[in-house]
Amino acid sequence: QKEVEQNSGPLSVPEGAIASLNCTYSDRGSQSFFWYRQYSGKSPELIMSIYSNGDKEDGRFTAQLNKASQYVSLLIRDSQPSDSATYLCAVNIPGANSKLTFGKGITLSVRP
Amino acid sequence: GAVVSQHPSRVICKSGTSVKIECRSLDFQATTMFWYRQFPKQSLMLMATSNEGSKATYEQGVEKDKFLINHASLTLSTLTVTSAHPEDSSFYICSAREPDQPQHFGDGTRLSIL
Numbered sequence: 001q002k003e004v005e006q007n008s009g010p011l012s013v014p015e016g017a018i019a020s021l022n023c024t025y026s027d028r029g030s031q032s033f034f035w036y037r038q039y040s041g042k043s044p045e046l047i048m049s050i051y052s053n054g055d056k057e058d059g060r061f062t063a064q065l066n067k068a069s070q071y072v073s074l075l076i077r078d079s080q081p082s083d084s085a086t087y088l089c090a091v092n093i094p095g096a097n098s099k100l101t102f103g104k105g106i107t108l109s110v111r112p
Numbered sequence: 113g114a115v116v117s118q119h120p121s122r123v124i125c126k127s128g129t130s131v132k133i134e135c136r137s138l139d140f141q142a143t144t145m146f147w148y149r150q151f152p153k154q155s156l157m158l159m160a161t162s163n164e165g166s167k168a169t170y171e172q173g174v175e176k177d178k179f180l181i182n183h184a185s186l187t188l189s190t191l192t193v194t195s196a197h198p199e200d201s202s203f204y205i206c207s208a209r210e211p212d213q214p215q216h217f218g219d220g221t222r223l224s225i226l
Binding site: 034041042043044045046049088098099102 | 118144146154155156158161205209214215216217218219220222
């Protein structure tokens with residue numbers, strides 16, 4: 001069974017700290033990896049996509065991918081209270097339609 | 113760019129009613145659209161995948177006769193929950209994508225069946 005696992009949460013960090021969110025996946029054929037942010041009662045919002053090994057930076061966000069270890073992470077620098085949300089890791093299933101498998105999400109709380 | 117509009121945002125209706133939810137891609141052509149359901153404090157569960165002009169592909173355990181999906185154009189897909197019952201109450205979310213691009217989500221529809 002294809003699975004996407006995220007650390008058990010919730011995660012609480014002080015404002016200004018680095019938040020580190022981790023995700024592992026089981027299907028070695030996965031090629032595309034995404035991080036979505038979901039505020040309570042809202043739909044997910046794409047914040048990062050990564051397709052090759054290494055780091056990808058976008059503002060305060062850095063996605064890291066290690067296909068050998070089947071591991072993808074999201075770092076949020078200078079965390080702000082507005083970053084408080086549930087973060088969903090999603091992995092593409094190769095083949096027709098490129099369905100995504102989502103992790104259960106990790107809830108981040110940034111303390112002012 | 114990549115805006116997905118979903119309507120209505122909230123529906124409250126009596127048991128036995130059929131409810132239609134629309135999903136539109138506003139600034140791109142969505143070759144594929146996806147319908148998800150999310151129960152409180154749980155992750156997204158894919159219900160079905162639809163490609164324009166063809167029948168939807170349903171995930172295991174999802175009743176295709178209860179959840180009717182139509183993807184008649186490259187910018188519109190609809191989900192109809194037929195004869196809805198209280199256990200169908202959930203947050204329904206659509207997403208759309210162009211080839212080789214990430215999925216972008218609509219704002220979701222909160223369905224409450226009394």
